[in-house]
Amino acid sequence: MSESQTPYNLNELPKVAQCFPVEVHLKAGKTYSWCTCGLSRVQPFCDSEHKKLGYEENGELKLPFRSLKYTPEKDESVWFCQCKQTKNPPFCDGSHNKEAVQAKHAQTP
Numbered sequence: 612m613s614e615s616q617t618p619y620n621l622n623e624l625p626k627v628a629q630c631f632p633v634e635v636h637l638k639a640g641k642t643y644s645w646c647t648c649g650l651s652r653v654q655p656f657c658d659s660e661h662k663k664l665g666y667e668e669n670g671e672l673k674l675p676f677r678s679l680k681y682t683p684e685k686d687e688s689v690w691f692c693q694c695k696q697t698k699n700p701p702f703c704d705g706s707h708n709k710e711a712v713q714a715k716h717a718q719t720p
C-alpha cells in the first residue's frame with residue numbers, strides 16, 4: 612500500500628485524541644500498549660489502528676507509528692496522555708494545555 616492509499620493524512624498525525632489526560636490503574640508486570648498515533652478508539656491504549664498507516668517503500672513495509680509499551684514494576688495509578696503531544700510518553704506532561712494542541716484538537720474530527 613502506498614502512503615496515498617492510507618485512509619489518513621500522515622501530516623496531521625498524531626491526532627489529538629483528547630485534550631486531557633486519563634487516570635489509569637495499572638498492574639505490576641503487565642505490559643500496556645499506549646497509542647501514539649491518536650487514532651485508537653480505546654484511548655489511551657492501542658487498538659492497532661496505526662497498522663492502517665502502513666505503506667510500502669522500496670519493497671519494505673513502513674509503519675510511521677507503533678504503540679509504546681509500558682510495564683510498571685508495581686501496581687500504580689498514573690495519568691496517561693491522550694493528546695499525544697507529551698514529551699514524556701506515555702505520561703501527561705501538561706502539553707495538552709498549549710494553545711497549539713487545543714487548536715489542533717478543534718480542527719480534527
Ligand code: FES
Binds near residue numbers: 695
Ligand atoms: S494529555 Fe497529553 S500532555 Fe496532557
